[in-house]
Amino acid sequence: MWKQWLTEALLKTTIRYPSQGRFSPQINRFYINHATSIFPLHKQDITVEKSQLAGLNIEKITPTIQTNEYVILYLHGGGFHIGSLKSHRAWLYRLAQVTQTQVIHLEYPLAPEVPFPTSSESIYNAYLALLESGVDAQNIILAGDDSGANLVLALTQRFIRKQSVPLPRALMLFSPFLDLTLTSRSIRSNQKHDALTSLQFLQKSIHYYTANTNFEADDPRISPLYGDLTGLPPLLIQVGSKSLLLDDAKRLKEMAEAVDITVDYQLYTGMWHNFFMFNEWFEEGKQALVNTRSFIEEL
Template identity: 50%
Template sequence: MKINPLLKQIFTEGFLKTTIRLPSQYNLPHNPLRFALEQMCRLFPTNKTVEVRALRLASLKAEEIKPQDEATQLIFYIHGGAFYLGSLNTHRPFLTELAARTQMQVIHIDYPLAPENPFPEALEAIFDVYQTLLDQGVQAKDILLAGDSCGANLALALALKIRDEQLPQVSGLMLLSPFLDLTLTSESIRYNRKHDALLSIETLETGIQYYVPPSVDRGDPRVSPLFDDLTDLPPTLVQVGSKELLLDDAQRFRDKAEQAGVKVSFKLYTGMWHNFIMFSPWFDEAKMALADLAEFAHQQDRD
């Protein structure tokens, strides 16, 4: 039986607000939250047409997700979770869909989370992974860098660090529901506070408290890459939903990056909440976002 799309969206938003957003507004320990999120993400189906293989990169646990042996392009993916949540388990279903849709290899890493590992541990770890990939003979032109939420923050910070260290730059950058301003000055945090079904201001504040040491200003470009010089970034895709707390993070990045001469493809999806693309098995807007992501990835495929 086909469910009415509007009813399906109303039910899903209500479910997410009750099971994820509401509990996140209380000061709960991070370890039980991590476990609960992993159990929740077991509801997402895994695409069985791709192969998932465990590996280690620069001492980190990681997974290689491959649709076919001859895949040449590589998506280096950094998961979200407000810097203290998320894992290989939470994002595996979505990334199997991403690998199947793009027919590209996906490398997904289990980077160190806060509060056990505050800034700059995660950024240094993913930088080490990038250097390892280059040392293994992977060419920068064959790498696309992607992440969602705080993973998009780390992906952008990594692209900026690659530029500053004068290493070969990736061919493209994909920022999904990006969390880029840790000073929380985006206006959408106020006007979308009741509309975002998944993300709460309390989750953002907790993540910032865990991730940013007292000695580091929250507006420091190393933790809030929106405030960095954005020149010389690779072509960038930005995807965001109209109901997201972080809508203005995405829009402000687009405006500043375009002013810096970056080629930006900006995609806004009406009625969608934070990280909606992970719901691609059930929602047409998320399926469209996945297709748009694949189209962008293929446009950057340079032989």
């Protein structure tokens, strides 16, 4: 318990409290890229290839031993305006290693320089480019954390509306940020408990993402929790009990099950937002990786 208490205190001091300030997105990106360098990079048993997909930079992380034909197309989180290939590199190396599945980490354009809908259009084109490269949709697992999970779910709902783009095999949503109206109860009840993110950070994120647009916060294209979930592929949802966004995940589970979507919902007691990135030091993070592997195997 002392290790968890110390980690939470450190995160609140170095990440959560500074995120409430008036720093520019550019400063926040620089800071997060350096802060996440504390995560050890395990480079064994993988190869990493830098390339592009529809003009966007990617890192293709391929395990030496690949036990399936799936490709995880991953969209990093960061409130739509921070996060990068670097910030999530250690976590995605471990994801590829433990699941023995290839991961394609996509560096999509960030707000406020590229707000919605231009940012999501770039991701849509990247998915089409992956299909055109010869990867079968039934071998694609779309995954993301925080705002990246939002983009994953909104993108899949767009495919269903259009009925002209084949759906991915499954979705994996980690600590998803799905309701930009900020009406989930946990945003208030977990304000003092979440070590990583804050209400002020979420509010800034929404402002950046919807800058100079006429979209309301409950528009399903930016808050996919308000969209039709019918027809979604199987879902994996992982969230910590202390996460500010706990109820975004819980509401998604309940709404998806109501329309007969297969849902593997995993709640990790005592864990904060994006706890899985700390898998090097906490058993809950290690278990989350193992459970992700099990979800993929069961597909």
